[in-house]
Amino acid sequence: MTEAEWLAASNPALLLGFLRGSEEYRxxxxxxxxxxxxVVHLVRDERAKAAxxxxxxxxxxxGAARRGRPAIHKAGLAACQSLWGQDQGRFDSGELLAHLAESNATHAAVKTAEADATVAAAACTTASLAAAYTTCRPPRFPTPFPPDRGDRxxxxxxxxxxxxxxxxxxxxRPVTFSPSWLTPTAIGLAEAIYADLAFDRLPILxxxxxxxxxxxxxxxAHCRGDWPHARGCWVVDGVLGKR
Structure with missing residues (x-):
């Protein structure tokens, strides 16, 4: 993949495939x-939210956190199975869409706790896309799937x-953060942004x-841009020295 292809990509699977094999598991x-x-707002089962x-x-x-992963993941899978085991034939079209959206969102939440982080990433992008696929135009449809699903x-x-x-x-274009930039103010702001998901403070950073x-x-420009951010933002990570 070239830099131009990287910048033009509109499918996350392409970017995942390009970086698969790198050691950026975190x-x-x-x-x-x-x-x-x-899509976590669609999830009701606390076991999935816990995952x-x-x-x-x-x-x-x-260490200890990794040793606790199997039990958390197993409980989350039970949450998925409880949804998959429901009789979908009893739902009308609107209820079926809501059920499918919840099932896919629950699956996405649980797959975050997969042992292999690259598997988790691939599964979660697919499951959250599937949840979005069924939440286009609530709450009822004459057919099982919404007509604008492709755009959504x-x-x-x-x-x-x-x-x-x-x-x-x-x-x-890897960026090196100069130690002189990492003042107590910058580090404190980055720590708060990371902990609280307070991305509205990025322009202040x-x-x-x-x-x-x-x-x-x-x-x-990344800090001042108007686009979605997430925990792990490369600028915040760079200030905090995270990889």
Missing amino acids: KFRLFACACARR LGFAEQLADRT IADEERTQVVLFRDIFGSPF ADALQDAGCEDIDIL
């Missing part, structure tokens, strides 16, 4: 979580691509970095 898991977060929350912690922890899923794919680039940055001497156009 970022693959955080991308999985970012996809699941987009997603655990996966976000797992991305930054080892294309929009969701584009958003996932933006999130993927937000987390991984550009493999063609840009100001702090610029005050410390950063004039890197890619860094400043």
Whole structure:
């Protein structure tokens, strides 16, 4: 893949395939979580929500956290099975769409806790796209699927691509963060953004970095751009020294 193809891609599977085999397992898991977060409002089962929350912690922890993963994942799978086991024949068309959306969103939340982070990323992009596919025009349809599903899923794919680039940055233009930029103010802001998902503070982080001497156009524009961000944002990670 060339840089031009990377920038033009509108399908997250292409970007996942290009970086598969790299050792950025933490970022693959955080991308999985970012996809699941987009549809977690459809999830009602607390076991699935717990799997997603655990996966976000797992991305930054080892040891005891990893040993706890199988039980959390198993409980989440039970949540999926309880939905899949329901008699779908009893639903009318609107209820069926809601059920399918919840099932796919639950699946996305649970797959974030897969052992292999690259598998988690691929599964979560697919499952969250499937959830979006069935939530186009609530609540009732004359047919099992909404008529504008193609546009809706294309929009969701584009958003996932933006999130993927937000987390991984550009493999063609790696950025080095000068130690002189990493002031207590910049680090404190980055820590709060990371912990609280407070991405509205990214322009403030840009100001702090610029005050410390950063004039890197890619860094400043990324912080000040109007697009979705996720935990693992490459600028925040760069300030915090995370990989």
